[in-house]
Amino acid sequence: MTLKVALFALLTLLGAMLPTADLHADEMRPGLLEIKEIEPGWFEITWKVPTLGDRQLPMLPQLPEFLKAVGPPSRRLVPGAVVETGSYHSDGQSLVGETIAIEGLSALAVDVLLQISLVDGSTHSSVLRPQSPSFVIPERASKWQVAGSYWQMGTIHILEGADHLLFVLALLLIVSGTWQLLKAVTAFTVAHSITLALASLNLFTLPSSPTEAIISLSIVFLAAEIVHKRRGVVGLTERLPWIIAFGFGLFHGLGFAGALAEIGLPEHEVPLALLMFNVGVETGQLLFIAVVLSALWVLRRITAQRLQTAVAYTVPYLIGGIAAFWTIERTWSSFSGFA
Numbered sequence: 001m002t003l004k005v006a007l008f009a010l011l012t013l014l015g016a017m018l019p020t021a022d023l024h025a026d027e028m029r030p031g032l033l034e035i036k037e038i039e040p041g042w043f044e045i046t047w048k049v050p051t052l053g054d055r056q057l058p059m060l061p062q063l064p065e066f067l068k069a070v071g072p073p074s075r076r077l078v079p080g081a082v083v084e085t086g087s088y089h090s091d092g093q094s095l096v097g098e099t100i101a102i103e104g105l106s107a108l109a110v111d112v113l114l115q116i117s118l119v120d121g122s123t124h125s126s127v128l129r130p131q132s133p134s135f136v137i138p139e140r141a142s143k144w145q146v147a148g149s150y151w152q153m154g155t156i157h158i159l160e161g162a163d164h165l166l167f168v169l170a171l172l173l174i175v176s177g178t179w180q181l182l183k184a185v186t187a188f189t190v191a192h193s194i195t196l197a198l199a200s201l202n203l204f205t206l207p208s209s210p211t212e213a214i215i216s217l218s219i220v221f222l223a224a225e226i227v228h229k230r231r232g233v234v235g236l237t238e239r240l241p242w243i244i245a246f247g248f249g250l251f252h253g254l255g256f257a258g259a260l261a262e263i264g265l266p267e268h269e270v271p272l273a274l275l276m277f278n279v280g281v282e283t284g285q286l287l288f289i290a291v292v293l294s295a296l297w298v299l300r301r302i303t304a305q306r307l308q309t310a311v312a313y314t315v316p317y318l319i320g321g322i323a324a325f326w327t328i329e330r331t332w333s334s335f336s337g338f339a
Helices: 003-016 143-160 162-174 178-200 208-230 241-263 267-302 305-338
Strands: 031-039 042-052 060-062 074-078 081-089 099-103 112-117 123-128 134-136
Touching (some): 031 099, 099 112, 123 134, 143 162, 143 267, 162 178, 162 208, 162 241, 162 267, 162 305, 178 241, 178 267, 241 267
Parallel strands (some): 031 112
Antiparallel strands (some): 031 042, 042 081, 099 134
């Protein structure tokens, strides 16, 4: 394997982690079906279906036959999706025991988040996938069902959040020593757990666009620190990695909270759902760290020193360039919101 081929393969693999250019890196890309019972027998249903370019993905929610639309639904375009909201009446019949399915989902490479809130206070959450595109509404979600659903959604979010993963990757590349790395990762975990809980409980929030801009800027900062390290300059992150990880982790937690806000929390199991979503985030994060450390271990043993040096100098510029683009895009979006 020549140096150019090996380097191209590595950069292609890193680029494959990134979402497509027309989607924000930290947004939840699955579709969303939200069913809210406003009063007995009356429902408000929101259907958010992703778009591919100008084309809406060919999938539709399949609702119980007795659920009838009251007038045409409203329709609006949002970045990367079409959102339809409508009112429905069930003639007094309960949704308990009924099946909710997504027609066309089995042929697509996308998931759909299902959130159901009934007037009796019970809530149900699930992730509908191509291999399991339907959900039967139970009488009341058990603790195990809530725990499993929110753990799964937390894991999915971190593994699909390219900006969070790039931050962790940059941290791994700059921090030396097992103990220093452990402190940095722990500080990052504690910080984003704090703000995730505060924001999810509506005790502290920030607008999403500035928060996302700060998250991408944190990656730019770490990428610059990696370059300084390669040049023999000891930066702030290398001296105090846990402080930097904790500070930026607070903003990453707000990003996680934005995803959780789309899903919602079950009223009867808020602490459990919040805990398991966070555990899912940590599961995904640890899986990613394990993969990266394994890849670095293999790279050091099967490649020449020349290739290792080329990769060491190229990867931080690639990370920084991508994050800089996100920063500009999100900053522009923040200012556009005030226009």
